[in-house]
Amino acid sequence: xxxxxxxxxxxxxxxxxxxxxxxxxxxxxxxxxxxVVIEKDEIGKACSFGNAGYxxxxxxxxxxxxxxxxxxxKWMLNPKSPFFVRPSLDLDFIKWLLSFAKKCTTAHTQQSQxxxxxxxxxSLELYQALHKCDDLxxxxxxxxxxxxxxxxxxxxxxxxxxxxxxALGLKAKILDREALRALEPEIEFDxxxxxxxxxxxxxxxxxxxxxxxxxxxxxxxxFLEHTEVTRFDTQAKxxxxxxxxxxxxxxxAVKADSVVLANGAWSAQxxxxxxxxxxxxxxxxxxxxxxxxxxxxxxxxxxxxxxILSEAKVAVSPFNxxxxxxxxxxxxxxxxxxxxxLSPNRITGLLQSVGQYLPTFDSEKIDRSQFWSGFRPCTPxxxxxxxxxxxxxNLYIATGHAMMGLSLGPITGKIICxxxxxxxxxxxLAPFMPMRFK
Numbered sequence: 001x002x003x004x005x006x007x008x009x010x011x012x013x014x015x016x017x018x019x020x021x022x023x024x025x026x027x028x029x030x031x032x033x034x035x036v037v038i039e040k041d042e043i044g045k046a047c048s049f050g051n052a053g054y055x056x057x058x059x060x061x062x063x064x065x066x067x068x069x070x071x072x073x074k075w076m077l078n079p080k081s082p083f084f085v086r087p088s089l090d091l092d093f094i095k096w097l098l099s100f101a102k103k104c105t106t107a108h109t110q111q112s113q114x115x116x117x118x119x120x121x122x123s124l125e126l127y128q129a130l131h132k133c134d135d136l137x138x139x140x141x142x143x144x145x146x147x148x149x150x151x152x153x154x155x156x157x158x159x160x161x162x163x164x165x166x167a168l169g170l171k172a173k174i175l176d177r178e179a180l181r182a183l184e185p186e187i188e189f190d191x192x193x194x195x196x197x198x199x200x201x202x203x204x205x206x207x208x209x210x211x212x213x214x215x216x217x218x219x220x221x222x223f224l225e226h227t228e229v230t231r232f233d234t235q236a237k238x239x240x241x242x243x244x245x246x247x248x249x250x251x252x253a254v255k256a257d258s259v260v261l262a263n264g265a266w267s268a269q270x271x272x273x274x275x276x277x278x279x280x281x282x283x284x285x286x287x288x289x290x291x292x293x294x295x296x297x298x299x300x301x302x303x304x305x306x307x308i309l310s311e312a313k314v315a316v317s318p319f320n321x322x323x324x325x326x327x328x329x330x331x332x333x334x335x336x337x338x339x340x341x342l343s344p345n346r347i348t349g350l351l352q353s354v355g356q357y358l359p360t361f362d363s364e365k366i367d368r369s370q371f372w373s374g375f376r377p378c379t380p381x382x383x384x385x386x387x388x389x390x391x392x393x394n395l396y397i398a399t400g401h402a403m404m405g406l407s408l409g410p411i412t413g414k415i416i417c418x419x420x421x422x423x424x425x426x427x428x429l430a431p432f433m434p435m436r437f438k
Contacts (some may be wrong), residue, residue: 010036010222012420013247013256015229015270016263017043019205019406020398022212023413024260029221031421036222036254038247040266043225044209047264047405050287050372052315052326053205054306055124055407057170058145058197060117061161062382063402064103080349082313086332092268093333096281099380112383115431116404117168119411122427124201126410135215138208139320145200146180146307148191148357154311158195165197172197187303190359194307202306204319205406227251231273234392241393244274258394258420265334265375267399276389279437280400282334283376286346287326288366312353325354329403331378342373378402386415386432396420397434 012028014021017039025035037043068083075081085097131140149155155174165172175183175194183196217223233246233253247254261267261278271278306317314327328346330337351363379385379400389395396419398412411427418425 010034010254010256012036012258012260013038013254014260014262015247016261016267016399017041017213017223017225018046018048018262018264019044019209019409020264020401020412021260021262022209022216023409024262024398024416025216025221025413026212027410027413027417028420029216029219031417033417033420034220035216036224036256038224038227038229038249038254040228040263041226043213043223044206047285047374047376048205048209050289050324050326050374051205051285051403051406052287052306052317052324053202053319053406054145054315054317055120055127055201055203056145056197056404057117057120057124058147058165058172058200059404059407060113060120060165060168060170061109062103062112062116063378064100064380064382065109066104066106068104069101078349079343079345080352082328082349082353084328084330084346086330086336088333088336090333092279093281096279096380099279103381108381112381112431113164114168115428116383117170119427119432120404120407122414123408123411124199126414127201127203130410136211138203138211140201140203141306142199142201143305144196144198145202146175146183146305147195147197147310148180148189148307149193149195149310150191150357151311152192155193155195158310162195170197171199184303184305188358188360190357196305200306202317203406204322224249224251224254229270229273234274237393240391242274242391243393244395258396260396260398260416260420261389262398262416264399264405265377267377267397269334271389271397274389274392274395276391277437278385278397278399278434279380280377280385281331281380282337283378283402284328284330284332284337284373285326285376285403286328286342286350286371286373287324288371289322289324290366291322309353309357312350312357314350314353314357316354325350327353329376334375337375342371344368347371376402376405381436384408384412384432385434385437386412387429387434388419390435390438 011033385400
C-alpha cells in the first residue's frame with residue numbers, strides 16, 4: 001500500500017505540541033536534528049495553556065501520597081470539592097485506581113522525594129538559561145511561592161514538609177501572619193500563616209510556548225497543527241523489538257528515525273495502537289485569567305508572590321498585567337471528561353474558596369463563561385514517564401507529569417534529546433522509566 005507522505009526526511013517526529021513536546025523539539029533542534037511536531041489541535045492550547053505556570057522545586061511530594069485515598073473518598077461527597085474521582089466501570093480506570101491506592105504510602109513518598117526535587121531543580125536551571133537566550137522572549141519571575149493556610153492544623157502539617165525540604169537542601173520557612181503581612185503588605189489575607197519556598201519561579205505558559213514555537217518555526221522545525229495521528233506502521237527489528245516505520249495522520253504519513261510520544265492525557269490512547277500500556281489518567285483542572293480592571297476595586301493585583309490556597313487547592317499566579325486563578329483535580333476516564341465540559345459546581349467551589357482566603361475578592365464580578373479547562377496526564381505513582389518505550393526501538397515516551405508538566409518541561413525535553421542523541425542524561429532516570437509499568 002503506497003503512502004501519501006507529508007515528508008520523508010525528518011530525524012525525529014514529536015507527537016504532542018504542549019510544553020513537553022515543544023521543549024523536546026527545542027533541544028533536539030539545538031543538537032542539529034531535523035524535527036517535526038504533530039499536534040491534534042493548536043500548539044500550546046491544551047493542558048499547557050491555562051495552568052498556573054509554576055516552576056516548583058517545592059512540589060517534591062508525589063500525587064500518590066499518604067491520605068489521598070481518604071481525602072478522595074471524603075471529597076466525592078462534595079460536588080464543589082477540589083479533588084474528585086469520577087466513578088467509572090472502565091477496566092483501565094479501575095486498574096489505575098488500584099495501583100494508585102497501593103502507592104499512597106509513606107515509603108513511596110520518601111523514595112520519590114529526592115528524585116522529584118532533583119529533576120525540578122535541573123529544570124529550573126534550564127528555565128533560567130532559556131530566559132537569558134536572546135532568541136526567546138518570555139516573562140520569568142523567580143519570586144518564590146507561598147502556601148497559605150486557613151487552619152493551624154494545615155500549617156502544622158506543612159511545617160513537616162518545610163523540614164523535609166530543608167533536609168533535602170531546599171530553602172523553605174514558615175511565616176506567621178506578621179511575617180506574611182511584611183512580605184505582601186498590600187493584600188488582605190484571612191489565614192493563620194504560610195510557608196514560603198523562595199526558590200520557586202513562574203512564567204506565563206502560552207507566552208513561553210509561543211516564543212519557543214516562533215523561534216523553532218523560523219529555524220526549520222516543522223509544525224503540523226490540527227493533525228491527528230490515526231495509526232502506526234511497525235516492523236520487526238530484533239527478537240522482541242519493533243521499530244516504527246511510519247506515522248499515519250489525518251493529513252498523510254510521516255516518516256522519522258525516532259518518535260517521541262508526548263501527547264499528555266491522550267498518550268494512553270496512542271500507546272494502545274502500538275500495543276503498549278501507558279497508565280495515564282486524565283485529571284481535569286480549571287482556571288480563569290483576569291485583567292487588572294476585572295476586579296479593580298480590590299488590591300489583589302499588588303501581589304508580588306504567587307500563592308496557593310492550600311486547603312482549597314487553588315493556585316493564584318500574578319503575571320505582568322493579569323492574574324490567574326486555577327485549581328481542582330477531577331480524575332476520570334478521558335472520553336467522559338471531555339464530553340462533560342466544565343462543571344459549574346467546580347467553578348463555584350473555586351470562587352468561593354478564593355473569597356474565604358481573600359476577603360476583598362468579589363466573585364460576583366467574575367464572568368464564569370471565561371473559565372478554561374485542561375487535562376493533566378496523571379500516573380498511578382505520581383511520577384512522570386520519561387524514557388525509551390519497552391519493545392519499540394525508536395519510540396521514546398514523555399508524559400504523565402500531572403501538575404508538574406510546566407515545571408518539568410525543559411528537563412524532560414533535554415532528557416529526550418540526550419537519549420536520542422546517545423548522551424547520558426544528567427539526572428537519574430530510574431524512577432521515571434516507562435519499563436516500571438511493563
